Amino acid sequence: MLLDQDSRNRLKYLFGSCVGFDEPMSRHTYFRVGGPAEAFIAPESIGQLAEIISWSRDKGIPYLVIGNGSNLLVKDNGIPGIVILLTKCFNKIVFSGKETEPVLVTAMAGVSTQALCSFAIREGLSGMNFAIGIPGTVGGAIMMNAGTSYGSVSDILDSVNVMISSGAMLKIPKDEMAFSYRKLSLNINLTDQYEGEPIIIDGCFRLCRSDPALLKKEAGRILKKRRENQPAEMPSAGSFFKNPPAGKTAGQFIDMAGLKGTRVGGAEISAKHANFIVNTGGASASDILELMQLVQKKVFDKFNINLEPEVKIVGI
Template sequence: MALDPDFKKWLEKRFKNKVKFNESMAGHTSFRVGGPADAYVLPERLEDLVELVNRSRQNGLPYTVIGGGTNLLVKDSGIRGIVICLAKCLKKITAKNAGNRSVMVTAMAGARTKALCRFAIDNGLKGMNFSLGIPGTVGGAIMMNAGTVYGSMDGVLDSINVLMPTGRIKKIKRENIDFSYRSVTWDEESRNSGGTSPIILEGCFRLYASDSTELKTEAEAILKIRKKRQPTSSYSAGCFFKNPESGKPAGQLIEMAGLKGKKIRRAQVSRQHANFIINRVDSSSGATAADILELMNMVQERVSKMFDIKLEPEVKIVGT
């Protein structure tokens, strides 16, 4: 769908150098692949975001919101409509006493998960260390119910504030959020919002007073283990597949299927951690999204044939 010329003019006037047209998504995702977004917008303030959502709705244009792009595989054909990136705005993190040694920390969606962990450690607040080493933003982490063996967002999240596609801002308490493995959903209104999802603006996290030095020591140990186990310096989107509900984890199944190190052109199953697909970019070339998808299919087929288990991608595959 081509952008309406009047809408394009409005975007240029309103967002100036914060809007780019036909912008390759490869530069905005940790996988370093992906075709162009019709328009890529970096709003700087909440008012900009609300206006953008309202105008998009009035013009019947779909939008996709992203944070750090660390859990995304954008197809080579790119994304139609508007990509709204929150990684450069909504970054504030604040805390207020909530009684009984608990503290409510509010982190806006564009803050890095890393910054939230750092804030918690610096202020002697226990609860966030499970998410150490998870790249990306708080908004993305909430949406993905991101987690590790030590816990996930559902363990600490108390409520979220979301911007509905109608332009209304709504608070949703944890008892009204359905958390599941690497996903969250909430009420009917959100589910039936016409294909365009609500945007998480901030999350409130209930943390507990603790000792900053102890938290720091624990953090260092967690990060050390992660670095050893994961190919953190390669281009990837983290674990590619969800772990099956029971039995062996996805990485172990892939390894048992003999696929560790398997390559399709420049897409490769990591030798270090078989649930990571990495893009072996060098100065002259890299994988395409199609290469990664081909490798994904091969892994799914082989694992299904050998173990009768259908691996589901954890990575969000987006684009036309």
Template sequence: MFLDTYKKEWLLSRFGEAVKFDEPMSMHTSFRVGGPAKVFARPESFDDLLLLVSWIRENKIPYFVLGGGTNLLVKDKGVDAVLISLGDCLKKISIGETGKSRVIVNAGAGVETRSLCSFAIKNSLEGMNFALGIPGTIGGGIVMNAGTAIGSIAHVLHGVSILGQRGEVKTIPAKDIKSGYRGLTFLRGRIDSSVEKIIILAASFSLAPGNHAKIKDEAGMIIARRKKKQPTDLPSAGCFFKNPGPDTSAARIIDQAGLKGLKKGGAMVSPKHANFIININNASAADILALSKDVQDRVENRFNIKLVPEVIIVEE
């Protein structure tokens, strides 16, 4: 237990309403499940974020940065840590260096991915349409290397700004960033993300000038396709498992194992998309975990393939 009265008072005096105690994470995740965060902070400016993070690091307090909470499963017991949401800060998008064949667009980590997609369409810029329909923020999108069959963040990333251990802002060009399937694995030669907990502040994207009508039409088709294939009207965290290989889709093998519609408590394998676990009736994190374990076991028995969660499980 890291939070004593003195620390609580300090947080309240510095951040007021932007800090909450024992805040249910079901209110801040797309799964709509999750127990309380000991401290939930939504800094309203970069300076507030800096102050909070230096205090946390100085006091060696456990922390976790949250984007839109769309790829997280917080356990029912909650988290004895400071959860920092960037939902209220770092939300600026701007156009940077502009050339004939390339336009750099800068976005804060708190910008919603869909806002960046809309910005690109509005400014007739090609490159972001792959991300249409991916919820969450730019920070989360980078950490997860969010993407679909037609592209991922790594394909358009130009650089990332992160908050260094001493509060300094470091900008890392894309060539020094190694991104893997659904994850940024490490920042080559500069920082090892498994050693230093990275806080992403902003990123720049390399897009290309294009034809407005063509980009808009393509966007319409991508959104329509997603709506047809995914249960976007029910709480979930998107695809629960990673695809086991480039040619093996997790959704396909879960479907082939006959698991669509399988239920545990309030959680169900979506009948529309087999790799979506959906919260149909006040599911608990335990329901979702039990269902995901059942899916893993049945798929392993049938195909000898161990499914690995794409969703990040947040626990004490």
């Protein structure tokens, strides 16, 4: 482990009730699995966030920023170092250009993606409906370039404000971001220069004026389709594997390999959607990882296809 008693005391002194120790990550992930984070901090201001990351940089202690944990698989022995949760105070949505066309809306990283979708519908702004039903926060959606067959974050993002490991803030316009399938990479020179992944503080989105009633109707249709196709009643992290670049989806390959319903411990390939690994109750991260490897092997042996996880696997 990385935090000695002195470091723990110092963190307690600096961050008071915002810091907890040995916090089970199963409480902060949709999979409901994961061992403890050595320190778990929910900062109450940007200033406090800057203090945390410059303290951890000085001490050489790694940190991981999380949103709602809807795309995270935390291993059973937990996360050494500091986990930072932004949902406590980074939760405002504001117009940054109401009279412009397209309209510019800025949402802080801790805002839930669904709150941003509802805001857009209420205000009669189109562009967000692709994300209806995607769990998690705006920060997580930006980092994951979250999306569906209707679109993805990269279609509407204009710029982001990030905090780098010195605690300084930088605005990054879209042309300095590289988006790919379920991934955002920020300018490589930036990360080289400042070590550590930049933290998304907020994102500015370009939305277009539309009719709230039409948007609401469209959102209802999209949500209904999601509910029919996804096992939302069971803990999961959504689609476990990325779709291969062309041809069939990951779910179709897993289904064709006859793997629906396959179990390891409490982890199971959903019978409703083959690309969902669900926790049927009492699964460990090791169960899920073992099932992941079994799926990868069977699909590779049968179809010569390498399935790559979309879910972020963290911890030890």
